[in-house]
Amino acid sequence: MFQVILFNVTNGLIIGAFYVLMALGLSLILNLSNVINFAHGNFLALGGYLAFTLSPALGYWGALLVSPFITALIGLAVERLMIRRVYNRDPVYSLLLTFGFAFVMQDAARYIWGPNGLPLGLPEFLSQPISPTLFFITWYRVFMVGVVIVAVLGLFAFLRYTQVGIRIRAGTLDLETVASLGVNISLLRTFNFALGCLLAGLSGVLAAGQIGLNPNMGDDLLMPSFIAIIVGGVGSLIGTLFGGLLIGVAAALTTVFYPSASEAVIYAIMMIVLLVRPRGLMGEEGMMA
Amino acid sequence: MATIRVSINRRTLIKSGFALAGSQVIGAPFIVKSLADEPIKIGMVNPLTGVLSALAQSEVDGARYAEAEINKKGGILGRQVQLLVEDSANDVGTGVQKTRKLIDRDNVAVILGDVNSGIAYAMSQVTNEKKIFHIVPGGHTDPITGTSCKWNVFRICNTTTMDANAVTPELVKKFGKKWFFITPDYAYGHTLQDAFIKALKKAGGTFEGDMLPINNTDFSATLIKAKAYKPNVLLNNMGGLTQINCMKQFTQFGMQKEMALGGALFELESVKGCPPDAQTGWWTMEWWWNQPKVPEVVKFVSDFRAATKKTPSARDWFGYVGMHTVRLAAEKAKSLEGPKMAKALEDLELPPDVALQPGKVRYRAGDHELMPNIFVGEVHPPKGEPDDLFAVSALVPGEEAAGSVADTGCKMVAPA
């Protein structure tokens, strides 16, 4: 039993790492632009599908590198053409806009790639388990966690040490001041949105290798990302990181004892957090008000 | 994508969908034609969007194919047939609404659907209330022709019990009696697992299992448990995309080296969605296209491929049988009234060019369940041609797998 639990904690961290990547992108956009991107799951699917289409030409590794950037470019276009127009309006409009656009994207994926599930081929060695006892950890999962760690570190370094990154962080705290310093807020937000989509696209390629592709694949991952953000604390990327890992582990552990509640449990965690510590585990006071 | 091509081309006389809406709105009440000129309308409600869309689409394709075939041969009772397809979006409320729409507005004579048993059941409440003949081509849970059976409802696909009973002896004989179940937590999964457990207990076996959310994407936690249990057979009762994921993770974790894999259904659409190393295990098919010894099947498959550019699956066959069942029932009853068609269909035997398999295939009068053969065998990666993915090892007669009518719990009540 102890071993089963230990396995599941490990496993939960792996799943959680995946939520983190998705939730960080969502969180970036939410913090700077005050927009909940309902289409985030669809950008994820888009990244996966692009990898599927590109991998015959570029190979798996080429697709892994290229498709997130194409996803980001598409995100950039979407932001410029549509989302930008609703920034200064009542939040109901940005929600409806991304919500509706999510429908269009999902349908487009179904139209282009078909309603059936598609597998994304992986290099042979990645599909093997790392050892007979740790059979549930395939090299692919190790690889996935590795990519997530690199991506998260890269993101934090970017936000910390580059000028654009610093502006994004500053804009999160006080957009007006940043604007008054002569920073082009509109471009900053566009770039930030594209950055969020880049992370979604990367998540998509990784997810495609694990669970395959289908037009609805983003839907099931969107809600856990929301929860990761709420639990971790809105406004705190570190919080999102821990939130994602926490719910990953919680869901995996629940599967040991009462599998059919593994989805419900993450919502229960959210309720408890809202009750006990409304601003989230690492959220700052006032951010959510 | 096949979906749009078929559904739009057939239904629209005018190119634009909106223009069609307009024409129906304005045209319907004012154009009065003689009844003989009016086509017989058959309504199908299926989840064309959502996780079951691939299966639903196959049923539509099969039904479309039959529609064309029937019309070419002079229609039903001398009238042409028109199939109207509505999307239930895998949502009960929408499914019920679309059923009412087909009955109230389009005046369909018959309703077909839904792949989702829950929606099929909710639809049957409506059709029963309206006394409309209703065929469920592909919703598997037992109650539809069991405890909740209705005089107007007939079913083509097997019950979950039939599938479980058909494959269990084969699995027990080949691999052993210690089983582990991975089952989706909804009616289909529950009835399927219960059926397996009943059959397994009869054989004196032991088991353990997990009930997982229906859209579960990660199976590692459960597979960890399964591995610890060391079963002879691991049964994957999941459906659709979830089943594919489960198969993939199963093979990724190398579990096939330690235990056999199997289950009730692993449909052609799903097998094709798996990478080659996950195309494995012992399963049932409710119909299989590769029956070289049956000339009707050989002809059907080649004609179907010519018309639709794909190999027919069991789902295509369900849709196909559904349409022909309407024809057979109407022609025997010489009427389109629900009660008369239902009466006519009881114990009606499908002709070979519809049954498309050896032996006798009939709708059992007691529970309105079709009694076809169940194809038990092994799934394997493509051999020769891309759709040759299954080797049939046994044909189990449906009646044998279904048990008696009393076992199903169906108490048929005649129409009031």
Added chain:
Amino acid sequence: MSAEIGTGATAGAIGTRRTPAVPKWVMLAVVWAILIAVPYWLPLLGGYTALAGRVLVFGLAAMGLNLLLGFTGVLSFGHAAYFGLGAYGAGLTLRYLAHSTPLAMLLGTLLGGLAGTLFGLLIVRRRGVYFAMCTIAFGQLWYYLAYSWNDFTGGFDGLRDFHREPIGFGPLTLDITDGGNKFYFFLLAVFALAVGLMGLLVRSPFGHTLRAIRENERRARFLAIPVERQIWLSFSISCFFTALAGTLYALLNNFADPLALHYSLSGYLVVMCVMGGMRTFWGPLVGAAVFVVLQDYISSMTVNWMSFVGAIFVIVVLFFPRGLLGMRRTRKSV
């Protein structure tokens, strides 16, 4: 009664300085006449009465939501939860407790309304997208609960084996079981009663404080309006109305399923409000009618209906942010 009440409601709600070309009572008489006559004119246009029932149910849910969204200016993107809880409450009552339609409606409304009331306490201090996010996530909690609790709720397959029961005793019995015109009129009567109440509510001093909060929360606070309490009450009341609509939905389908709790339905309700005009009293009903009918037709035309529905969202947001009824009003910054 409703016509009379509605008159004031419109006046209070819209608060426009313009004198409409047509007197308000005439407008209202027309609205109710159209609604009452549905079973006679809808089939002539190729519709069917069940569709009108659906419009009324979603219209009521959206109008309930709009008390919060349009009249208090607070964005809930999780109202499907209370709608669905209403539906499940009614269904569970009919299935397990008693074969009584009024009791089912009462308990369903209470279930949804009280859940909203309690949850409201947790989130009244949140604003804007954060409020919305909490409501979505809370809504999904119920979705997964209904979805996972197979034995009680029927899980993914939905709650079945119940149906609406005739109302009343002996000779005064109203038999709504057949789902025809009688049931439509029953729905309409409940709808009228609820809408009448809403009309009174928005005209009341309480209603005025809500609009003050929507217009300028800071100012409202300095007027000594207890903003949090009023938002909480508004959220709660709004949940009760939406839950009532949910009970009607269960009666309409003789079924309750988890999708009635899913956040996509919340999105539909919000778009109904916005499409019809969320600053107007009747806007959500108009939005519901347009949305339900369009979705019905488009989804019969093409399997790509999702694209069309999504496009409707985008078009409404980008080009008609004030909605169909709102367009009559002055165009100002939104």
Added chain:
Amino acid sequence: MLEVRNITKRFGNLVAVKDVSMSVRPGELRAIIGPNGAGKTTFFNMISGYFPPTKGSILFQGKDVTHVPAHLRVGLGMGRTFQITEVFPELTVHENVLTAAEVAARQTLHMLPNRADAKLANDVAAEMLALVGLGAKADRLVGELSHGDQRTTEIAMALAQLPRLLLLDEPTAGMGDQETYEITTLIRRLHKERNYTIVLIEHDMRVVFHLADYITVLDQGGLLAEGRPDEIAASEAVQAAYLGESQ
């Protein structure tokens, strides 16, 4: 009426107001002036209860209200307007004022319209609209009115809460001469004819010297001078402070 005793406000290391006292008698019109950054607004915000002072106390009608938050002070009889116009733009003038009257009449939980309630609040609203001269524009949306009329609406809203003390934060801010004249006349009328006790902050010295009975001058957070308009006009310290500003 209003008694401010030695209040100090610190924001971190910054002392915004230090040790200021002020006493306002019933029926008085008190103006608070001072150069930019003198701490007027901070001082005013403590009186209205926007935030509490770091030290010192505030008494209103003999009652200690130092830590009573703003919205509760309204209930005690302190009405206020804001430097930046704060109205409900998509409601009519009448609805703006009516809402204020209803809140003051403690009807915020009345969820059904009620004739008696409505009459009570409506009468107050109508009276106040007539008093400020907006009766003719009662059914227009406030958002469509001129800036001056919006400010006037604000005053009507404050009056509709039946305050004993009226706090006006730069009532003529952003106004042209004509509007300034009108609003000054209105305030004068409220003071002289209706006998309201008023405390206001104002930049426009013409307005201040025209209206005020008594003037409090703040500079660099401290009390610089206090006295009748003629005394203040003659004060060298005040002149120096203002000159300092203009350099």
